[in-house]
Amino acid sequence: MSELRPEIRDFLTARAALGIPGPGDAPVATLRALSLPDIAVTGPAEPVASIENIFIPGPTAYIPVRIIRPSLQSSPPVSLPAMVYFHGGGWVLSSVDHYESALHSLANKTQSVVIAPNYQKAPEHKFPIPFDDCYATLQWVVAHADELGIDATKIGVAGDSAGGNLAAAVALKNRDENFHSLAYQLLIYPCCEDQFESESGRKYAEGYGLTKRGMEYFVREYVDESNRRNPYAFPIHAPSLKGVAPAALVIAEFDVLRDDGLAYGKKLESDGVRVLTEKFDDANHGSFMYSGFSQLTNQIHLAIAQVVSELLETH
Numbered sequence: 617m618s619e620l621r622p623e624i625r626d627f628l629t630a631r632a633a634l635g636i637p638g639p640g641d642a643p644v645a646t647l648r649a650l651s652l653p654d655i656a657v658t659g660p661a662e663p664v665a666s667i668e669n670i671f672i673p674g675p676t677a678y679i680p681v682r683i684i685r686p687s688l689q690s691s692p693p694v695s696l697p698a699m700v701y702f703h704g705g706g707w708v709l710s711s712v713d714h715y716e717s718a719l720h721s722l723a724n725k726t727q728s729v730v731i732a733p734n735y736q737k738a739p740e741h742k743f744p745i746p747f748d749d750c751y752a753t754l755q756w757v758v759a760h761a762d763e764l765g766i767d768a769t770k771i772g773v774a775g776d777s778a779g780g781n782l783a784a785a786v787a788l789k790n791r792d793e794n795f796h797s798l799a800y801q802l803l804i805y806p807c808c809e810d811q812f813e814s815e816s817g818r819k820y821a822e823g824y825g826l827t828k829r830g831m832e833y834f835v836r837e838y839v840d841e842s843n844r845r846n847p848y849a850f851p852i853h854a855p856s857l858k859g860v861a862p863a864a865l866v867i868a869e870f871d872v873l874r875d876d877g878l879a880y881g882k883k884l885e886s887d888g889v890r891v892l893t894e895k896f897d898d899a900n901h902g903s904f905m906y907s908g909f910s911q912l913t914n915q916i917h918l919a920i921a922q923v924v925s926e927l928l929e930t931h
Contacts, residue, residue, distance in 0.1 A: 618869045618897040620824070623910050627657075628825060628900070639706060640833035644739060651709050658717040659907030662724060663687055672733075674752045676745055680734040681753060682712045683764070686723040697728040697770035697799070697928055700757055702750050702786070704777030704804075706834030707738045717907050718917070722774075725921035729766055731757050735782070739837040743849045746838075750782045751789055758796050770928050772800035772861070776904050777826070777873070778834065780806025784851040784880065791860045798861035800927040802920065804904050805866060805873050806880060808852045810835050810844050814875035824870045826901040831872055852880055862890040862931070864923040866916065868899035892923045 636650055665685040671678040686696070699722060703715045712719070712734045723730040735749035754773060761768040773790075775783035780803040787801040811817075812828050821828035839849050847854035865881045867874055881891050896903065899912055907913045 620870050620900060621898045621903075621910060621912055624900055624903065624906065624912070627906070627909060628823065632823075638827060639708070639830035644708060644837070648709055651705075651714075653714045653716070655717075655908060657908045658714070658905055659909075659913075661716040661720040664720050664723055672753065672756045675748045676741075677736060677749075679736075679749050679753060680712070681756075682719070682732045682734070684719055684723045684730040684732070686727050686729070689727060695761075695765050695767040697726065698757060698761070698764070698766040698772070699723075699726060699728045699730045699802070699924070700750075700754050700771065700773045700786075701730050701732045702735065702773070702775035702779035702782040703732060704775065704779040705737075706830070707743075707746050707778045707781075707838040708834055709737070715905075718905055721907070721914075721917045722920065725917050726924045728924075729764060731764075742837075743839045743843050743846070747782060747785055747848055751786050754786055754790065755795070769797070770799050770931065771796065772798060772802060772924065772927070774802035774804070775806070776804035776866075777901065778807055778838075780804050780877075781808060781850070784808055785848045787861045787863075788851050788854055788857070789848060797931075799931040800864055800924060801861045802864045802924060803866070803877065803880070804920075805868050805871055805901055806877050807831065807873055808850060808880040809876045810839070810850045812872055812876070814879075816874035816876075817872050820870055820872050820874070820900075824872070824900045826872050828872050852876075852883060857884050857887040857889055860884070860889055862927050863892070864920070864927060865891060865893040866904070866920060867893060867895040868901055868903055869895070869897045870899065871901040873901060890927075892926065894919045894923060
């Protein structure tokens with residue numbers, strides 16, 4: 617029987633004792649104020665070659681984008697792979713700043729240039745605005761690959777939780793528009809469904825960080841009722857996923873979204889898409905970000921680097 621890592625269980629217990637309101641329990645401004653980056657959780661960011669913050673034009677606003685270049689393990693090639701990363705936070709919370717440690721780690725471990733947009737957030741900017749910002753970022757990266765020193769044949773999209781949703785949706789629209797031959801889509805415990813009545817949704821509804829009630833709140837904030845079955849809002853509703861980019865799935869056992877990610881992986885496979893799945897039986901939703909107190913996070917990042925390398929080599 618699977619058991620949650622002791623240090624993660626202790627972290628969740630200590631956090632619960634603080635009585636911090638969760639999604640749906642307080643106004644969005646309060647939730648944002650209470651979710652500022654915490655280096656004790658995420659750990660310090662490892663050194664990278666360079667960090668650049670720029671703005672790029674988007675459909676409704678200029679989009680802040682962070683470009684992270686890895687510390688190279690060998691002599692630099694002519695150009696590097698690129699990972700366009702969409703951060704999590706329920707489409708409502710968080711920012712690129714929260715992900716500094718994780719993104720530096722991914723850049724170094726995958727030897728990729730990581731490009732991360734700080735897309736506009738719900739509820740002020742509901743679907744499709746955050747999604748449109750993310751798709752516009754991919755378009756910009758492809759268009760500027762040469763000047764960015766990026767190998768245009770080795771561009772992937774990635775994200776965790778709501779960011780995994782955005783990555784899957786961007787990969788879907790990329791297929792629909794026949795825009796670019798993506799090397800991969802990396803989906804870290806993604807939310808690809810708008811309902812959470814699965815076994816994991818019930819089993820892990822409370823007490824494991826992300827709650828079922830919290831996910832229901834995020835969905836209400838992100839989409840109007842009329843868009844609940846729009847495939848770009850929730851890609852599980854796409855009639856077919858045939859032809860989307862090969863997928864790397866990272867699944868956590870103790871996660872409301874466990875079955876969501878597994879179901880999306882099955883749909884991808886049934887539609888002929890290559891899927892590489894890494895499941896962590898001692899992880900919860902959030903374990904991708906716990907470098908400050910758990911070695912599990914580094915193991916997750918190393919596993920991601922391995923599957924990304926495999927997908928890049930076979931693209």
